[in-house]
Amino acid sequence: MIELDEVAYSYGGDALLTAMSLSLAPGSFHFLTGPSGSGKTTFLKLCYGALVPTEGQLRLFDTDIRDLNRDGIAHLRRRVGVVHQDCQFLDHLPVTENIALPLTVSGQSVAEHGGNLGELISWVGLGARAQALPPELSGGERQRVALARALIQSPDIVLADEPTGNVDWEMSQRLLRLLVELNRMGKTILIATHDLSLIRAAKAHVQARVLRISDQRLKLAGADL
Amino acid sequence: MIELDEVAYSYGGDALLTAMSLSLAPGSFHFLTGPSGSGKTTFLKLCYGALVPTEGQLRLFDTDIRDLNRDGIAHLRRRVGVVHQDCQFLDHLPVTENIALPLTVSGQSVAEHGGNLGELISWVGLGARAQALPPELSGGERQRVALARALIQSPDIVLADEPTGNVDWEMSQRLLRLLVELNRMGKTILIATHDLSLIRAAKAHVQARVLRISDQRLKLAGADL
Amino acid sequence: MKTVLALVRGVLSTDAQADRVVPPTGFTARLTLFTATAMAFLAVFAIALSLAAGQLAQNWRDALAGTATLRVQAPIAEREVQSSRALAILQQTPGVASARLISEDEQKALLAPWFGPDVPLAGLPVPQLIEVTGDSYDAAGLRLRLQAELPGAVLDDHGRWRAPFVRAAGRLRALAWASIFLIFGAMGGMITLAANAALSANVQIITVLRLVGATDAYIAQAFVRRFTLRALTGAAIGTAFGLFAIALLPRAGEQASVLTGLGFDGSDWLWPLLVPPIAGVVAFVATQYASRRVLGSLS
Amino acid sequence: MKTVLALVRGVLSTDAQADRVVPPTGFTARLTLFTATAMAFLAVFAIALSLAAGQLAQNWRDALAGTATLRVQAPIAEREVQSSRALAILQQTPGVASARLISEDEQKALLAPWFGPDVPLAGLPVPQLIEVTGDSYDAAGLRLRLQAELPGAVLDDHGRWRAPFVRAAGRLRALAWASIFLIFGAMGGMITLAANAALSANVQIITVLRLVGATDAYIAQAFVRRFTLRALTGAAIGTAFGLFAIALLPRAGEQASVLTGLGFDGSDWLWPLLVPPIAGVVAFVATQYASRRVLGSLS
Ligand SMILES: Nc1ncnc2c1ncn2[C@@H]1O[C@H](COP(=O)(O)OP(=O)(O)OP(=O)(O)O)[C@@H](O)[C@H]1O
Ligand SMILES: Nc1ncnc2c1ncn2[C@@H]1O[C@H](COP(=O)(O)OP(=O)(O)OP(=O)(O)O)[C@@H](O)[C@H]1O
Ligand SMILES: [Mg+2]
Numbered sequence A, B: 001m002i003e004l005d006e007v008a009y010s011y012g013g014d015a016l017l018t019a020m021s022l023s024l025a026p027g028s029f030h031f032l033t034g035p036s037g038s039g040k041t042t043f044l045k046l047c048y049g050a051l052v053p054t055e056g057q058l059r060l061f062d063t064d065i066r067d068l069n070r071d072g073i074a075h076l077r078r079r080v081g082v083v084h085q086d087c088q089f090l091d092h093l094p095v096t097e098n099i100a101l102p103l104t105v106s107g108q109s110v111a112e113h114g115g116n117l118g119e120l121i122s123w124v125g126l127g128a129r130a131q132a133l134p135p136e137l138s139g140g141e142r143q144r145v146a147l148a149r150a151l152i153q154s155p156d157i158v159l160a161d162e163p164t165g166n167v168d169w170e171m172s173q174r175l176l177r178l179l180v181e182l183n184r185m186g187k188t189i190l191i192a193t194h195d196l197s198l199i200r201a202a203k204a205h206v207q208a209r210v211l212r213i214s215d216q217r218l219k220l221a222g223a224d225l
Numbered sequence C, D: 001m002k003t004v005l006a007l008v009r010g011v012l013s014t015d016a017q018a019d020r021v022v023p024p025t026g027f028t029a030r031l032t033l034f035t036a037t038a039m040a041f042l043a044v045f046a047i048a049l050s051l052a053a054g055q056l057a058q059n060w061r062d063a064l065a066g067t068a069t070l071r072v073q074a075p076i077a078e079r080e081v082q083s084s085r086a087l088a089i090l091q092q093t094p095g096v097a098s099a100r101l102i103s104e105d106e107q108k109a110l111l112a113p114w115f116g117p118d119v120p121l122a123g124l125p126v127p128q129l130i131e132v133t134g135d136s137y138d139a140a141g142l143r144l145r146l147q148a149e150l151p152g153a154v155l156d157d158h159g160r161w162r163a164p165f166v167r168a169a170g171r172l173r174a175l176a177w178a179s180i181f182l183i184f185g186a187m188g189g190m191i192t193l194a195a196n197a198a199l200s201a202n203v204q205i206i207t208v209l210r211l212v213g214a215t216d217a218y219i220a221q222a223f224v225r226r227f228t229l230r231a232l233t234g235a236a237i238g239t240a241f242g243l244f245a246i247a248l249l250p251r252a253g254e255q256a257s258v259l260t261g262l263g264f265d266g267s268d269w270l271w272p273l274l275v276p277p278i279a280g281v282v283a284f285v286a287t288q289y290a291s292r293r294v295l296g297s298l299s
């Protein structure tokens, strides 16, 4: 699904990430950790084409990201569900419409996914807030809306950046279960988090590998957690 | 410093918080917990005058918040350091200027606090990113900038909303130490968080009381954590 | 070209869902409406001015073409002979279109404002007047020849003093056209800036839409449609107001000066009706340009 | 009043730090500059139009005041007697300012365009003309009296035909004034909307500034100063361009129509110089109003 071959990235100055090689197999479950500012978010952005590697090759669904124009990237993104770290929404549309946005944008009928949508909203515990506008949500509610939006189109890959940073322990377990279930359905999952207890909890349910960014490189953390 | 007398709040619909009475003594250290969406952020907003109680009386520095016009609230806020949950900055100004903003706005000379500013920036581990613009920061870096901005004017009260939601364990311990130190200098601290391990760690260093919002009410969680 | 057509179709179709995705653009939208209204109003006036100036120049040019007179001053007995000599000379002169004796009645009419309708011209030693039309003849050469052959005949092309006025009216017309272009240019500029402001103010929207896989065309469409429709509406309102105001203007009649004679006659009314569609096209192009620029810069 | 003064001082002082706190307002700022330029340009033209229309109305009014003529038609022998009778009657008529015989030379000059300079008027039975000035006399009553006492005398107040033109020129002037107000109004509206758009686009800035204890005056100040300065600058540029364009316009002389005679003479030049300060005041008030509204609504 995602293959990196000696990828490096820098925001103009010094290299932030170097010599990263990795291949995410379909149906795999990965965590990504590393200290604050090490480049987790940057890595995810590379993975969904928001940033282009300064060196090396990155293939997403067997397409070199460099070969795509903006429209090509837009179409690829419909197969990737992304949870951004700073969850941004269309502040003038209610929660339901924000969650259905990936369908709207790709011209799919929202009504068709109606059942799916309602189920997803209640799973993330937002049934009561479905008609609220995003600025009226609490921090944790926003994160859950972002996760629901990433999952609505049944994407092949889910990339989530700190999806549980603002929710309490029970809720984070609930969200994790949702992701594990998706993984069992064959989706590829990559979660960036600094929350080691979340990783530990996940390992009880799923064969998850843990990647760690340190010294600008991607390393397999393995069982040493 | 902050006194609540039978305060209630609702965002128009049903009551979110009711019958809250509390008095935060100068120099006290409080944590505030509760599930996502229970009203932690709302409670903090009441405490710094961003929201006005729908019922009851709230006194900040012995002034009833209802008696103040917008300018009066602006002046009170200069004595309160706030870390917002969704850290917002002036995206066109570099980190240093954003941190110095409370000084700028109240007409104080930034140069005077120069030493203080530099020290604070390196304490939160942003020495290398001091000239970056906020949109170029990682999630954890943003939270640290927000904390530094809240502390730059040596406020009498610090209100922090999930100040460690996006940083790793070591960094969160470091930030906690900073807050504990300020508390020892006599500042009143109130931290909203869902991270119970942070609270446990704090209790080793400081006499902290834990408040909990459940069933729309404020309760003392005491030693039952 | 095909994309342009597709975009025009996009503007005209009503994809309500795509419209909802972009938030109400509030003040910039209102600004666009207001600007289009004001500019269309001014454009209608400029068009009226241009038409009036064109009419004025035409009138003056007509007047210029036929207002030279030849004055044959001669004793009553010789008047007729000398007049026909003069006519003969004029007919030989290249560039003279026509030459015609002015009748006694016409002469009386010329004098009436000063001397009343009953001046007894007959038998008076007043000169015979000949109207000369045509404006390409060599006046100086003709004068020399007349001086030699008919010393009593004086060519007075007093219409010539109007020449600078004709030029002035022509320049005024050019000025009116320039101001029409200026007005549409200013409108285009303002709408581009307003659309730019709206797009820049919605960077978050664009980021979110891109994140969930929206193409640039999808994002631009809502902005383009909105601004084009606003400009069309505003220009229609402004044109209506402008036509109304012009209809209310006093019209002082034929001889009146250019501005007191502002107004539309007959097919003139079609010109101002072009203002709204032109405004729509200008807005479409301006917003299209603005959205391409902003979306490109946010890549 | 005191706060207004304080704010004006705020606008003029250069608190660089407070300015930095508000981000470059980009397109809305450029829009303001552009709008102020275009509107000032138009305002200069409207002022010139207003001055020209005023001048025209004045000319026509002057002409109206003194252009009645009395034509005394009489046999040569009686002409002098009847003329002095007529003068006597006129001098008795209330409202007639002056009455004066038109000399033979003047009569010749009137005829010259048609009959050349050498019409032998003396001894001809052409009427004696008397120039009558004053415009408050009762023309109908005078005519009746003349008919009774001097049947050969005809009062021709042909200047009267200019009356509708004077009215038209007056209305044209009013129109020019109205358009000046319209232009400043439109400018005010556009700047208000632009400032509103800038403020609404910067809700995050306002939230942040409030969070750290900034007062509304502090927040508004940077916006107000910025927009006022932009409007001032733009209006100055537009005025300069407008004056330049008007200086380039052909001037066709005294008798020319109102628009071909556009231009500024002597102290007229002071009027357009008022445009930039007025634009500044309009922008100041508009932005002040906009920021109060937006800051109030975000309380
Ligand atoms: N647009 C940018 N321009 C320049 N530098 C940037 C930009 N975005 C991020 N950086 C820098 O790159 C580094 C890595 O950022 P990134 O957001 O990837 O970190 P992260 O691992 O996600 O951290 P966190 O856990 O705090 O979210 C940080 O030091 C950040 O300041
Ligand atoms: N402006 C608003 N209008 C209406 N409802 C709101 C508004 N702001 C918050 N709410 C609702 O009030 C409830 C409490 O919100 P609050 O942000 O205080 O929760 P919280 O305890 O901080 O949660 P979290 O831990 O997720 O940040 C939520 O259900 C939220 O949707
Ligand atoms: Mg990150």
Ligand SMILES: [Mg+2]
Pocket (backbone or CB within 6 Å): A138, A139, A140, B040, B041, B042, B085, B161
């Ligand atoms: Mg909260």
